[in-house]
Amino acid sequence: MYAFDYLRPDRIEDASALLAEHPEASLLAGGQTMLPVLRARLAAPSHVISLGGIAALKGVTLADERLVIGAAQTHAQVASDPQVLALLPSVAALAGGIGDVQVRHRGTIGGSVANNDPAACYPAALLALGARIITTQRVIEADAFFTGMFATALKAGEIITAVSFPRCDRAHYEKFRNPASRFALVGVCVASLPEGSRIAVTGAGFGVFRWHAGEACLDAGGTGNDLADVPLDADCFTGDLHGSADYRMHMTRIIAARAFAALGR
Amino acid sequence: MTPEAPAIMAGTSFGRSVGRVEDARLVRGKGRYVDDIILPDQSYAAFVRSPYAHARLASIDTADALGRPGVIRIVTGADVAAAGLPPLPCGWMIHSTDGAPMKMGVRPMLAQDVVRYVGEPVAIVVADTRDLARDAAEAVLVDYEELDVTADCADALRDTTVQIHADIPGNRAFDWDIGNAAAVTDAFASAAHVVSLTLRNNRLIPNAIEPRAANAVWNAVDEQLTLYMAHQNPIGMRAFIAGYYGLAAEHKLRIVSPDVGGGFGSKAHNYPEELAIAFAAKLVDRPVKWTAERTESFLTDAHGRDHLTTAELALDSDGRFLALRVDTLANIGAYLSSSGALVPTYMYATMLSGQYVIPAIHCRVRAIYTNTCPVDAYRGAGRPEAAYVVERIVNVAAERIGLDQAEIRRRNFITDFPYQTPVVYEYDSGDYTRSLNEALALADYAGFPARQVEAAARGRLRGIGIAAYVEACGIGPSAKLAALGGGAGMWESAEVRVHPMGTVEVLTGAHSHGQGHQTTFAQVAADRFGVPIEKISVVQGDTDRIQAGTGTYGSRASVGMSATLRACDSIIAKGKAIVAHLIDVDLETVAFSDGIFSSSATNRTVAFAEMAYAAHTAAGFPTDQIEPGLVATSFFDPPNFTYPSGVYVCEVEIDPETGTTDVVAFSAADDFGTVANPMIVEGQVHGGVTQGIGQALWENARHDPDTAQLLTASFMDYGMPRAVSLPNYKLVFTPTPSPSNPLGMKGCGEAGAIGAPPAVINAICNALGVTHIDMPAAPETIWRLCQARMSS
Numbered sequence A: 001m002y003a004f005d006y007l008r009p010d011r012i013e014d015a016s017a018l019l020a021e022h023p024e025a026s027l028l029a030g031g032q033t034m035l036p037v038l039r040a041r042l043a044a045p046s047h048v049i050s051l052g053g054i055a056a057l058k059g060v061t062l063a064d065e066r067l068v069i070g071a072a073q074t075h076a077q078v079a080s081d082p083q084v085l086a087l088l089p090s091v092a093a094l095a096g097g098i099g100d101v102q103v104r105h106r107g108t109i110g111g112s113v114a115n116n117d118p119a120a121c122y123p124a125a126l127l128a129l130g131a132r133i134i135t136t137q138r139v140i141e142a143d144a145f146f147t148g149m150f151a152t153a154l155k156a157g158e159i160i161t162a163v164s165f166p167r168c169d170r171a172h173y174e175k176f177r178n179p180a181s182r183f184a185l186v187g188v189c190v191a192s193l194p195e196g197s198r199i200a201v202t203g204a205g206f207g208v209f210r211w212h213a214g215e216a217c218l219d220a221g222g223t224g225n226d227l228a229d230v231p232l233d234a235d236c237f238t239g240d241l242h243g244s245a246d247y248r249m250h251m252t253r254i255i256a257a258r259a260f261a262a263l264g265r
Numbered sequence B: 001m002t003p004e005a006p007a008i009m010a011g012t013s014f015g016r017s018v019g020r021v022e023d024a025r026l027v028r029g030k031g032r033y034v035d036d037i038i039l040p041d042q043s044y045a046a047f048v049r050s051p052y053a054h055a056r057l058a059s060i061d062t063a064d065a066l067g068r069p070g071v072i073r074i075v076t077g078a079d080v081a082a083a084g085l086p087p088l089p090c091g092w093m094i095h096s097t098d099g100a101p102m103k104m105g106v107r108p109m110l111a112q113d114v115v116r117y118v119g120e121p122v123a124i125v126v127a128d129t130r131d132l133a134r135d136a137a138e139a140v141l142v143d144y145e146e147l148d149v150t151a152d153c154a155d156a157l158r159d160t161t162v163q164i165h166a167d168i169p170g171n172r173a174f175d176w177d178i179g180n181a182a183a184v185t186d187a188f189a190s191a192a193h194v195v196s197l198t199l200r201n202n203r204l205i206p207n208a209i210e211p212r213a214a215n216a217v218w219n220a221v222d223e224q225l226t227l228y229m230a231h232q233n234p235i236g237m238r239a240f241i242a243g244y245y246g247l248a249a250e251h252k253l254r255i256v257s258p259d260v261g262g263g264f265g266s267k268a269h270n271y272p273e274e275l276a277i278a279f280a281a282k283l284v285d286r287p288v289k290w291t292a293e294r295t296e297s298f299l300t301d302a303h304g305r306d307h308l309t310t311a312e313l314a315l316d317s318d319g320r321f322l323a324l325r326v327d328t329l330a331n332i333g334a335y336l337s338s339s340g341a342l343v344p345t346y347m348y349a350t351m352l353s354g355q356y357v358i359p360a361i362h363c364r365v366r367a368i369y370t371n372t373c374p375v376d377a378y379r380g381a382g383r384p385e386a387a388y389v390v391e392r393i394v395n396v397a398a399e400r401i402g403l404d405q406a407e408i409r410r411r412n413f414i415t416d417f418p419y420q421t422p423v424v425y426e427y428d429s430g431d432y433t434r435s436l437n438e439a440l441a442l443a444d445y446a447g448f449p450a451r452q453v454e455a456a457a458r459g460r461l462r463g464i465g466i467a468a469y470v471e472a473c474g475i476g477p478s479a480k481l482a483a484l485g486g487g488a489g490m491w492e493s494a495e496v497r498v499h500p501m502g503t504v505e506v507l508t509g510a511h512s513h514g515q516g517h518q519t520t521f522a523q524v525a526a527d528r529f530g531v532p533i534e535k536i537s538v539v540q541g542d543t544d545r546i547q548a549g550t551g552t553y554g555s556r557a558s559v560g561m562s563a564t565l566r567a568c569d570s571i572i573a574k575g576k577a578i579v580a581h582l583i584d585v586d587l588e589t590v591a592f593s594d595g596i597f598s599s600s601a602t603n604r605t606v607a608f609a610e611m612a613y614a615a616h617t618a619a620g621f622p623t624d625q626i627e628p629g630l631v632a633t634s635f636f637d638p639p640n641f642t643y644p645s646g647v648y649v650c651e652v653e654i655d656p657e658t659g660t661t662d663v664v665a666f667s668a669a670d671d672f673g674t675v676a677n678p679m680i681v682e683g684q685v686h687g688g689v690t691q692g693i694g695q696a697l698w699e700n701a702r703h704d705p706d707t708a709q710l711l712t713a714s715f716m717d718y719g720m721p722r723a724v725s726l727p728n729y730k731l732v733f734t735p736t737p738s739p740s741n742p743l744g745m746k747g748c749g750e751a752g753a754i755g756a757p758p759a760v761i762n763a764i765c766n767a768l769g770v771t772h773i774d775m776p777a778a779p780e781t782i783w784r785l786c787q788a789r790m791s792s
């Protein structure tokens, strides 16, 4: 690590003020991405501002039929939260499948969403479920939030305070793990919402994306098997050591079909 | 030397699943590793490492770095050259078939003119803290002129434009062979069947939990050097570092390896870094510490395996093996590491007879330099590569001639021992048929077809694979090793000290880095002396306490435990003399068992602790006949290697839609000879099998073909096996005692890593109905095979 100053505010406003004051500062949530980055000397923030002391970022509430999950909720807390289990079982299951026990007890939904790793799990659920990302400055629809590889619509100084989801019991996230990292080699979240089906794909390319043709297929009464013939945009896919783009395209169809089959199960 | 009659020993402690003494410390976080040692006035080192796989060092500018805060000194190759420190040696001399000695590429402690792999150490920055050292290391300006690279041994051999060592054209360290080529040719000419197979044994990265580490302190007044290092052979390293490098005189060099968190061979070698730390400590006259970061471990801990092999097997019409011909390219990396010449020769080609009668064998091995981290011994070291060749081609033959994979093995097993193979080794003992039968029973081999049908109904392809391995362990018979080109004897020493109150210290030159020696070595003494294990401590890893030793690797604890046994017996012999004096009887009448000395001449008895007390008080002793004190030493050099063997049965299920393989069952029948502690031995099998499954399914060191950069340099890309991905293993022991040591032990540490890879790949080939698939059997590769099968 390079040397930095460590700050631990206990109010969101203070965190925002500190961010404004120190343009070279970084936020720290669970540290499950940030700490490896710091240890590998891939980042050199002047200050690290921990969000861990801010009570207002914690907790899960139900408001207007939407479940609002505080940005600092750990994956383990989301996975075991009674309200999430009852109203958004797919998100609880997704959180319970991230990383390992240690990672789940430190990593947070806010950190994961802000980081937008192209192989991360949460972005698929946010995009498929039509979540909204609530920040210190505004509310951003998931469709507008994930802008590319490790890129989001967040502006400098903007802090995610919560993520709100519509309640939905017909959604499922299916993860085909990269055998080394156990992140998603391909992860697909299929959600059946009142306004129609939504399919989001993570791990397969440069960042999470929706499979509109697949959604149309399901909305036309198609089943998982029918997805086998639905076109995919090859530009969305990329290959690496663990699987070619071609393989990832095929897996997307297979995994989407499995996610669909699991809906309402 | 005549072997002592062995027997399967089982006493009240030895042979039982005694709980691991060391675990109370290790699981509570009270283990003490090199990195835990912080010395007064401690300084820290960071290495400047080559970012290129092949480059000329045009210049090194340390001026800026030297001016950074806290920087004490920067050591470069120029300092190494000025001090006249020699290049790193290889501990084994191999001669090519034409009689020429192997060609050693010069490997300096710190790079001199050229760097030859990514991560090669170029300079050391010593500073007041670890972070300051790292900061300054980034400020060292090295001007590299990039050179062409090669990472693959077949390319390195073909491509004459890349030359890694100026004096070694063709990048060939040696072109060696073993066996009888003419006999093989004759046998092939008359064979009913010939099968051939080309396969790759994938390169592995050891990944011990504890990274390599060193902390060195120089006492300039007394010229004493103390080197704490995470090593598997600290005692043996003293003679080497003193004698070869002359960094301190042998009697003034102390090497300490405290707790060592795994090694798998990777901490048995001699590396530039630890030596360079010792050298730096002398230059700065302050303790210098370095602990590798995980990336450094990936880049610089000697890698394992990396063979490209073509094998041909000749059979008669009954499926009996006639001859085996093998041609191997061994990628040895940029330099010949400590055992880099031994592993692909005498630890590999000598095992190609497997468990079978194969009348004629010939193997050619070309050792090829590439721009990659040096390759050296890694769990199994040569023997996994051999077992993989043999056990794969046997299955290919079985498929070709329509024999069941169990039957072809049964038909060819060696059944009479000792058995002289055509490739050096004389197998000591074994009952291969029994191991096969027990493994098949454990695996319910007969029930497999029904399970396959049931899996097919779920859309899964189920396959079963058998692999039979044999390995040579217990090194070593020093005379035999010397005859094969070895540079050092490999006996083991033990010293047993009995204190006045009857407690016992066992000092051993072996060094546990996870094996549980503190328990198993104590079990030997506990049984011999009839003393509870709590009263025994095992001392290891400090040259100030242990006179001599050759370390722990190659499943050789049997050697150190045999030395322990003999030293215990010397204690008992002396104890009898003491007791004869104490109770005034003739020595011949004194017997010892279960901790009590007794005599046929009297009903007086003397407990072990009483005898010990008497030995130390020496009250009224005839000290001209019996010296006071109670210490005994033994150096045990076995007459032969030991030959553990076993049969593994693996069952897999493949999801043809994704290409994912699940290992659903794994059964192992192992002959380790006498088992000192079944629980610990089961743990060794679990670990070894897990690493073997890891090699077969996930682990793979990959390099960019254009830059020779290691692409799998973190756990994000290097697939380690995880508990969730593995079934519960079913184990059984099928011991036949080894005649090579008084305990009848053979060794168990590497077996799993040797037998598992072919078992897994045989199962996958069986499931898919294909002849071969290379390791690691990645989902995409399998998926493509399934696609091809569906479309054909």
Ligand SMILES: Cc1cc2nc3c(=O)[nH]c(=O)nc-3n(C[C@H](O)[C@H](O)[C@H](O)COP(=O)(O)OP(=O)(O)OC[C@H]3O[C@@H](n4cnc5c(N)ncnc54)[C@H](O)[C@@H]3O)c2cc1C
Pocket (backbone or CB within 6 Å): A026, A027, A028, A029, A030, A031, A032, A033, A034, A035, A051, A071, A097, A098, A099, A100, A103, A106, A107, A108, A109, A110, A111, A112, A114, A115, A117, A119, A120, A121, A122, A158, A159, A160, A161, A181, A182, A183, A184
């Ligand atoms: C071994 C391992 C396995 C993993 N496996 C998976 C997996 O299978 N699937 C998966 O999805 N993820 C996985 N992860 C990543 C894990 O989920 C991380 O927790 C997550 O990516 C980051 O969350 P964090 O709370 O740790 O954030 P941090 O690491 O603390 O921060 C990450 C980034 O987000 C920023 N940030 C944090 N909070 C906020 C906020 N409230 N507002 C704005 N910016 C913020 C930080 O500044 C930083 O740039 C794994 C991680 C590890 C170490």
